[in-house]
Amino acid sequence: MRTPILLPALVAIAALAGFAVRGGIAGAQTATPAPALSSDNSHGFVSATRFGQRDGGQLYAAICAGCHMPNGRGAIGAGMYPPLAGNAKLEAAAYPIHVVVNGLRGMPGFATQLDDEQIAAVVNWVRTNLGNSYRADPARAEDVRAARQ
Numbered sequence: 362m363r364t365p366i367l368l369p370a371l372v373a374i375a376a377l378a379g380f381a382v383r384g385g386i387a388g389a390q391t392a393t394p395a396p397a398l399s400s401d402n403s404h405g406f407v408s409a410t411r412f413g414q415r416d417g418g419q420l421y422a423a424i425c426a427g428c429h430m431p432n433g434r435g436a437i438g439a440g441m442y443p444p445l446a447g448n449a450k451l452e453a454a455a456y457p458i459h460v461v462v463n464g465l466r467g468m469p470g471f472a473t474q475l476d477d478e479q480i481a482a483v484v485n486w487v488r489t490n491l492g493n494s495y496r497a498d499p500a501r502a503e504d505v506r507a508a509r510q
């Protein structure tokens with residue numbers, strides 16, 4: 362026997378009515394404001410458009426690992442996410458700075474979500490982790506500022 366389409370709708374209406382009776386709707390009007398964001402900003406976004414992490418590894422985990430994978434080996438599926446692990450294109454800091462600021466192909470640029478120090482931090486982390494050991498010519502905030510021009 363098939364359940365009539367009306368039944369799920371009635372269940373949803375009853376649930377909302379119970380929510381309203383228990384003070385859900387009226388209570389929302391008198392609710393206390395959300396607590397202020399913690400000062401360490403390790404939770405992710407500090408606003409609707411800005412990431413709060415300052416450490417390169419934390420930034421990589423929050424932003425990059427979803428596509429490039431936690432191990433940096435990249436992925437192929439709904440798109441092609443190039444590997445960052447052992448990637449010779451990361452040898453000069455200018456290239457990954459440019460990519461993070463402006464984006465490349467399907468990757469968006471993060472110029473508006475990250476400040477100069479954050480971009481330098483994540484670029485330096487990727488260049489010295491994930492099987493990379495490009496320690497010469499570290500990215501600096503000044504280099505990122507110049508790439509934004």
